[in-house]
Amino acid sequence: MMHRLPRIGILGGMGPLATADFLAKLTHATAATRDQDHFPVTVESAPQIPDRVAALEGRGEDPLPALLAVAQRLGRAGCDLIAMPCNTAHLWHDALCAGTPLPVLHIADAVAGHLGGACRVGLMGTSATLRSGLYQRRIGNAHEWLLPTDDDMTRYVMPGVAAVKRNQMAEAAELLRLAAISLARRGIDVLVLGCTEIPLALRPGDASVPMIDATDALARATIAAATCLRDRNHGRAG
Amino acid sequence: MMHRLPRIGILGGMGPLATADFLAKLTHATAATRDQDHFPVTVESAPQIPDRVAALEGRGEDPLPALLAVAQRLGRAGCDLIAMPCNTAHLWHDALCAGTPLPVLHIADAVAGHLGGACRVGLMGTSATLRSGLYQRRIGNAHEWLLPTDDDMTRYVMPGVAAVKRNQMAEAAELLRLAAISLARRGIDVLVLGCTEIPLALRPGDASVPMIDATDALARATIAAATCLRDRNHGRAG
Numbered sequence: 001m002m003h004r005l006p007r008i009g010i011l012g013g014m015g016p017l018a019t020a021d022f023l024a025k026l027t028h029a030t031a032a033t034r035d036q037d038h039f040p041v042t043v044e045s046a047p048q049i050p051d052r053v054a055a056l057e058g059r060g061e062d063p064l065p066a067l068l069a070v071a072q073r074l075g076r077a078g079c080d081l082i083a084m085p086c087n088t089a090h091l092w093h094d095a096l097c098a099g100t101p102l103p104v105l106h107i108a109d110a111v112a113g114h115l116g117g118a119c120r121v122g123l124m125g126t127s128a129t130l131r132s133g134l135y136q137r138r139i140g141n142a143h144e145w146l147l148p149t150d151d152d153m154t155r156y157v158m159p160g161v162a163a164v165k166r167n168q169m170a171e172a173a174e175l176l177r178l179a180a181i182s183l184a185r186r187g188i189d190v191l192v193l194g195c196t197e198i199p200l201a202l203r204p205g206d207a208s209v210p211m212i213d214a215t216d217a218l219a220r221a222t223i224a225a226a227t228c229l230r231d232r233n234h235g236r237a238g
Numbered sequence: 239m240m241h242r243l244p245r246i247g248i249l250g251g252m253g254p255l256a257t258a259d260f261l262a263k264l265t266h267a268t269a270a271t272r273d274q275d276h277f278p279v280t281v282e283s284a285p286q287i288p289d290r291v292a293a294l295e296g297r298g299e300d301p302l303p304a305l306l307a308v309a310q311r312l313g314r315a316g317c318d319l320i321a322m323p324c325n326t327a328h329l330w331h332d333a334l335c336a337g338t339p340l341p342v343l344h345i346a347d348a349v350a351g352h353l354g355g356a357c358r359v360g361l362m363g364t365s366a367t368l369r370s371g372l373y374q375r376r377i378g379n380a381h382e383w384l385l386p387t388d389d390d391m392t393r394y395v396m397p398g399v400a401a402v403k404r405n406q407m408a409e410a411a412e413l414l415r416l417a418a419i420s421l422a423r424r425g426i427d428v429l430v431l432g433c434t435e436i437p438l439a440l441r442p443g444d445a446s447v448p449m450i451d452a453t454d455a456l457a458r459a460t461i462a463a464a465t466c467l468r469d470r471n472h473g474r475a476g
Contacts, residue, residue, distance in 0.1 A: 005286070015273040016265045023283070024258035033404045035253040035285040043281035045261070047273040048243070077315065166271050 005039055006229040008222060009079030009102065011070050013045035014052065014086035015165050018196035018215065022085035025219035039226050042077040046070045052088040056128035064092050071100040080229055081105065083222040085196045085215055088126045090134055103225070107214050108138040110221035111192055114212045115143060118189040122146045122209070124179060125194035126161060127153055135194060146188055152179050164197035172201035180207035243277055244467040246460060247317030247340065249308050251283035252290065252324035253403050256434035256453065260323035263457035277464050280315040284308045290326040294366035302330050309338040318467055319343065321460040323434045323453055326364045328372055341463070345452050346376040348459035349430055352450045353381060356427040360384045360447070362417060363432035364399060365391055373432060384426050390417050402435035410439035418445035 008026070012019030023043060030038050049067060054060025067089065074082055082104045084090065090107050097104050115121060121143045123135055130153070136145045148157050160175035176198055180191060184207045192212045193199045199213040246264070250257030261281060268276050287305060292298025305327065312320055320342045322328065328345050335342050353359060359381045361373055368391070374383045386395050398413035414436055418429060422445040429449045431437045437451040 010281075013273065013276070013278070016268075016276045016279070017262060020258050020262035020265055023261060023281070024255060027254045027258060028405060030254075034400075035251065035287075035289070035403060038251065038254045038283070038285035040251070040286060041254070041281070041283040043248075043261070043279070043283070045276070045279040045281070047276035048278060049273075051273070073315065077311065162272075165273060167266060 004233065006080040006226045006233070007078050008039050008041045008226050009074035009077065009082045010041060010043040011046070011067065011074060011082050011084040011089075011104075012043055012086075013047040014049055014084075014089055015197060016045050016047050017164065017167070017200055018085050019043060019045050021200055022083070022196065022215050022219055025216045026222060029216075029219045029223040039223070039230075042074060042079055044070045044073050049089075052086065052091070053126050053128045056088070056091065056132065063089065064095050067092055067096055068099045071096060071102065071104070075100060075102055081222070081225055083218055085218060087129045087134065087194050087196060087214060091128065091132050105218065105221055105225060106138065107218045108135045110217040111135070111194070111212055111214050112139045113221065114217050115139070115190065118143060120144045120146055120188045122183040122186075122188035122191040123194050124148060124157055124176070124183065124191065124198055127158060129194055135192065146183060146186055148179050148183055152182050156182070160201065161195055161197045164200050169201050172197075173203075173206070176202040177206045180209075183207070184209040242471065244318040244464045244471070245316050246277050246279045246464050247309075247312035247315065247320045248279060248281040249284075249305065249312060249320050249322040249327075249342075250281055250324075251285040252287055252322075252327055253435060254283050254285050255402065255405070255438055256323050257281060257283050259438055260321070260434065260453050260457055263454045264460060267454075267457045267461040277461070277468075280312060280317055282308045282311050287327075290324065290329070291364050291366045294326070294329065294370065301327065302333050305330055305334055306337045309334060309340065309342070313338060313340055319460070319463055321456055323456060325372065325432045325434060325452060326367045329366065329370050343456065343459055343463060344376065345456045346373045348455040349373065349432070349450055349452050350377045351459065352455050353377070353428065356381060358382050358384055358426045360421040360424075360426035360429040361432050362386060362395055362414070362421065362429065362436055365396060367432055373430065384421060384424055386417050386421055390420050394420070398439065399433055399435045402438050407439050410435075411441075411444070414440040415444045418447075418449075421445070422447040
């Protein structure tokens with residue numbers, strides 16, 4: 001008997017290139033030898049969702065109504081779970097979960113699974129992600145969190161993220177590399193790339209420290225969750 | 239007054255990595271300085287669509303019912319036009335157009351716009367795409383079409399495409415490079431990469447001949463079509 005495969009919903013467009021990167025990482029995370037081995041996926045790339053950082057800083061529209069509307073579209077499309085390849089948007093994760101019957105994976109949970117015994121964890125992300133303590137509160141005090149200095153945020157990280165959104169990858173790579181090197185010099189065991197724009201420009205080896213790509217971690221967690229749902233549908237242990 | 243932006247529908251999953259590549263190329267093809275400048279996109283990655291090459295060779299299920307079902311999903315999602323990042327699937331383009339009210343772009347039309355004055359055009363693609371004359375019939379006799387030999391198809395092209403679908407990119411790159419070099423030696427002005435798996439492994443410069451990436455051509459044509467619809471919605475000349 002043919003069972004329906006779970007359908008993965010991607011609440012994307014924040015930014016659109018990060019969504020394409022997530023879809024590629026989702027494909028690479030799947031054990032497959034042919035097209036038909038992959039899960040069905042519906043992507044809603046909704047770049048008109050209001051800017052998350054601007055909203056957090058009180059100078060822009062609340063993105064929650066748009067996030068909920070896209071989640072509802074994914075529900076109507078028959079999705080069984082939702083992944084959202086944007087770190088900052090996870091500041092609305094609780095509100096999103098309250099507003100949709102579908103499970104919404106959390107990107108910090110996905111990253112937590114890769115931290116292992118790391119003590120000093122460097123974290124790069126948007127000012128909103130860092131200041132809100134999105135990762136630190138969710139993952140907790142087992143790790144010491146090191147963030148870029150205010151100066152490095154202003155000079156390197158935020159302009160680097162903006163350069164990715166303008167498709168200026170060489171400029172973005174240089175800015176983000178300087179921020180990563182600066183954090184690495186302070187002595188960290190691992191560097192979390194906690195903004196989906198960052199791994200589009202920064203590559204492993206650009207700083208002398210292991211990196212965890214949050215986008216890739218979320219992709220792996222999404223495939224693991226979909227596999228679990230599939231196996232449950234088949235009546236085997238999840 | 240705020241006008242609704244046209245929504246791009248992607249009939250994807252053939253294969254899933256090619257769909258992610260198309261989404262990235264769509265983003266790069268857009269003139270944008272921030273997320274909100276991009277078009278909304280709905281991607282249906284439907285990897286369970288039956289194998290196109292197998293169907294054409296009479297050893298597999300007809301993919302048309304699945305293609306039509308995905309097109310209908312894109313219609314229900316409010317899409318205004320459909321792009322299909324799979325060359326071989328365009329053998330069902332007429333039937334797809336007959337079965338959906340939405341315009342479906344044609345990948346060969348998108349490539350035609352980049353051929354310029356090229357006389358001798360090399361074409362790499364699946365055996366089904368090449369034998370059916372998908373490009374040659376659609377674009378016509380203004381160009382002389384050169385295809386890989388039967389031996390090169392069996393040894394290099396088809397195993398190269400299959401290797402991409404298994405995520406074995408180094409093996410795929412080597413196989414597809416040998417096929418491209420072999421075609422280039424026969425004297426061609428340009429090489430069309432007419433299978434969406436091929437540009438995932440083969441890079442410009444891998445053969446000493448200019449290449450046209452059909453996936454990228456379709457992405458540019460899709461953004462041009464969406465821009466035209468947007469301008470028409472705004473009441474300006476399309």
